[in-house]
Amino acid sequence: MLEYVKTILQKVSFDKILFEKELNKSISKYLKPNEVEEFRDWCYQMFNPTYPQILDRCFNHSMV
Structure with missing residues (x-):
């Protein structure tokens, strides 16, 4: 499932x-x-330049 969600995020990253x-x-x-931890690391590596606030919001919310 991890590879699947990575693929999906890459495909929707334009929006x-x-x-x-x-x-x-x-x-x-x-x-x-x-x-989730591995996924978080990957997301920050791939998308932090573009969507840092979204990443922070989503991952901080999930850790609560």
């Missing part, structure tokens, strides 16, 4: 709203808790 929606869905529905 800010869609990106955030899919990121939230990936964290809350598709990934197992042990996959």
